[in-house]
Amino acid sequence: MNTFTNPVLSGCYADPSFCRVGEDYYLVTSSFEYFPGVPIFHSKDLVNWHQIGHVLDRPSQLNLDGTPCSRGIYAPTIRYHEGVFYMITTFVVSATGARRNFYVTAENPSGPWSDPVWLVDAPGIDPSLFFDGDGKVYFTANRVPPAGQQYPKHMEIYMQELDLQSGRLTGPKYSLWDGALKQIHAQEAPHLYKIDGLYYLLIAEGGTGFTHSVTIARSEVLTGPYEVCKMNPILTHRHLGQQAPIVNVGHADIVQTQHGEWWMVCLGSRPRGGYYRNMGRETFLVPFVWEEGWPVVNPGKGIVELEMARPSLAEHRWAAPPACDHFDSPELAPQWNFLRTPRGDYWSLTERPGHLRLKLKADTVMAEQNPSFVGRRQQHHDFAVRTVLEFRPQSPAQAAGLVLLQNDAFQYRMEWRGGTEGGSEICLVRRSGGTDELLASAMVAADKLYLKTEVYGQHFSFYYGTQSERWHTLLEGADGRILSTDVAGGFSGTYIGLYASSNGQPAAGYADFDYFEYTRL
Structure with a gap:
């Protein structure tokens, strides 16, 4: 078949992040108050995903005692560097309590994964790791701007170097960007990439509901200043209305295939019977191309569709789990x-x-x-x-x-x-x-x-x-x-x-x- 059906992961698989290792792709999602935490999937073609386990599958890794519903593990990011997989995430302890960021590592994505390395003085949620070409590693997340919030839920993306040997953040915190859409709240979900000599910062804005969106900025220097893409948001469905088949699209991650194509995973919901979303937020796949150094998502349409052209990868189906x-x-x-x-x-x-x-x-x-x-x-x-x-x-x-x-x-x-x-x-x-x-x-x-x-x-x-x-x-x-x-x-x-x-x-x-x-x- 030349097309695939979205979502590629149906049901509550929110906040997807993926990475490529050779011809293999690995993806993780949020798990909230459920145990084991952070389901991990493997794919050969970006369309068919097979669960190979959970990243946090031992009580020593994840203590959810007393964690309220819809708290717990938020927005993991998965990365691979020099033979090691890294998964970094936020543990939201309670409705009003601490947000604690940590990462775990593994040589085999199926596990076992290490016990958590808890990061000290690492505020915010939705952390990510970026491995630069000079061997340095950087932690990104969101936080309240040091100068204060200019409007409700105004956040900024910041960065700090991470010493993997000690598991500690080191050096100054750098303010990178507080988003493209002023007055649109909740700048979060940062992912840094280096592509063709430029640093790109991909984030989510507008909260996880109807106004959710994906925006991007770039810089010649890692610490900025970051140039804002004039086409922002590069992906959103809020202009389609609440009766659209896919709503609240946002929180994205990107990857380039071994054949040079670029693909994005993001979350979205499929309402039924009105604007009612029983399955929560699911994982969708959408292509994009580069034009004048900026991503154009699903050229000619600009939205995520239920049926889309497949990646140029050999189809690889997994045995269907028994009903x-x-x-x-x-x-x-x-x-x-x-x-x-x-x-x-x-x-x-x-x-x-x-x-x-x-x-x-x-x-x-x-x-x-x-x-x-x-x-x-x-x-x-x-x-x-x-x-x-x-x-x-x-x-x-x-x-x-x-x-x-x-x-x-x-x-x-x-x-x-x-x-x-x-x-x-x-x-x-x-x-x-x-x-x-x-x-x-x-x-x-x-x-x-x-x-x-x-x-x-x-x-x-x-x-x-x-x-x-x-x-x-x-x-x-x-x-x-x-x-x-x-x-x-x-x-x-x-x-x-x-x-x-x-x-x-x-x-x-x-x-x-x-x-x-x-x-x-």
């Missing part, structure tokens, strides 16, 4: 995540082979805790999920089942729990604004329960059964817009997860999930 995970492996597949760093022995793939066992914990998905939860991203507007579990709830506080999770305050839970009059029941709970509402329930008498969710855009339907493929309707037509970041807030996308909880009570039970199937409709 159904039967939990036969001794390790979880890389698409699975925990909520925050997993603490305690609350899950197992070996205690009952062929099943995912989730043990009851007092922690819940309704609080900023570490619940007994294993989830994966929603990746399509129209999809279906099926699972089957064995569970023996002993009280109404004991629950296990399926959750569609935006954050602790906005979610749908289809949970099997103990009945108030004995027995057990299947309940559908909508949590909106931190308040639970029971939408439907039915008593069940079984040792095994099948659960299914079918989603078409913002139309959510829930089914259950005590026998395979014999479904009873719990509720059809629930409103999925509560799972959009435009209702729920935050930066992440919807997760679909399996969970078990005793809701604040001590308990020794567990739920066994035989499989989890995710299919595009």
Whole structure:
């Protein structure tokens, strides 16, 4: 085929950064409060990406205890230099707390990656590393301008030399640029490049929502002054309106292929049912060319399209992951995540082979805790999920089942729990604004329960059964817009997860999930 379909990574894969090593490409994205952190992907053709693991896959690298939703790991950058991969990122500790920058290294992008090197006196977010031709290494991020902010969220990009031997920043901090679009806030996501003897500084402006954009400046001298491109922003979709198929495009990184072509990855969202973005921000790919020393993105159109001409690289497809995970492996597949760093022995793939066992914990998905939860991203507007579990709830506080999770305050839970009059029941709970509402329930008498969710855009339907493929309707037509970041807030996308909880009570039970199937409709 001569075209490809955007996004190249569907679902909440925000803030992409990539690099080329010979004929191989590696890409990382944000992971927020989910563990393991920073998924890493490999590609041969820039279109087909295969997850090879996570950069932060050990508790010693990433302590997310108490991290609020949509905080945690922001905007990683991946770079390669002299046989070593570098990933640098920001750990946003809390809604109002510290932003701490660190980097890790590896000789193999699949890992293991080192423990973090924390940078002292390195304010700001969205850090990047630049390796200059003289052997020096530089750290860039954003910060409040030393002279003060001239308007709300006015930031500047700054730079400081990094001593890799000591892991410390050294020398003066250089103010590089405070953006091209005055009064447009949130200058961030800096990436430095040296191309044809000039230094180019690529950044994002306008925040991560509808006014997001990509701008660029250049200089003959690394420390500036930087000349602003008169064509800025070189990429944005804000002029297309909120009904465009792709919105809030920004936060970019660029690479040149081994055949000389230039390509950009950026984030964007695909709204559905109005300006509602349940999948958060996804990873898109778009070409550009150079004209008079400046990049022109998707010449003749200037936007990211859902279908675009492929790179001039040999197509390289990876084996498609199975739609159904039967939990036969001794390790979880890389698409699975925990909520925050997993603490305690609350899950197992070996205690009952062929099943995912989730043990009851007092922690819940309704609080900023570490619940007994294993989830994966929603990746399509129209999809279906099926699972089957064995569970023996002993009280109404004991629950296990399926959750569609935006954050602790906005979610749908289809949970099997103990009945108030004995027995057990299947309940559908909508949590909106931190308040639970029971939408439907039915008593069940079984040792095994099948659960299914079918989603078409913002139309959510829930089914259950005590026998395979014999479904009873719990509720059809629930409103999925509560799972959009435009209702729920935050930066992440919807997760679909399996969970078990005793809701604040001590308990020794567990739920066994035989499989989890995710299919595009």
